Amino acid sequence: MPLSLMTLSVVDSPVTLKEGLKILERDDHRCRYCGLDGRASFENALVMRVDFVVPRARKGKKDPNNLVACCIPCNTIKGTRVYASFDEAKAFVLKKQEELRKNWESKIARPLARSANA
Numbered sequence: 471m472p473l474s475l476m477t478l479s480v481v482d483s484p485v486t487l488k489e490g491l492k493i494l495e496r497d498d499h500r501c502r503y504c505g506l507d508g509r510a511s512f513e514n515a516l517v518m519r520v521d522f523v524v525p526r527a528r529k530g531k532k533d534p535n536n537l538v539a540c541c542i543p544c545n546t547i548k549g550t551r552v553y554a555s556f557d558e559a560k561a562f563v564l565k566k567q568e569e570l571r572k573n574w575e576s577k578i579a580r581p582l583a584r585s586a587n588a
């Protein structure tokens with residue numbers, strides 16, 4: 471049940487369970503950055519969080535307009551830097567993720583996964 475999973479994020483998030491679930495439902499449990507579908511698998515659901523587009527550390531508000539469904543990897547890549555807009559943040563996250571993917575493919579992936587992704 472995605473509800474209890476949310477409690478994992480409440481620890482370091484000021485968003486309550488109810489508020490977080492509202493955002494996830496609005497965004498259909500999909501990461502707004504990479505599109506990861508939190509309803510497609512339990513593993514995906516485990517990494518779904520709510521992201522402050524303008525980080526709290528930068529005085530971002532707890533307003534639905536500033537909150538989006540987000541997976542942990544995208545949230546980590548995005549960090550606490552400030553972007554001009556959500557689109558700019560998304561472009562940065564996707565570009566960075568592509569760089570990380572190439573690095574993973576060349577250095578970490580098993581040969582089988584490498585050829586499958588080639």
Ligand SMILES: [Zn+2]
Binds near residue numbers: 502504540542543
């Ligand atoms: Zn994501």
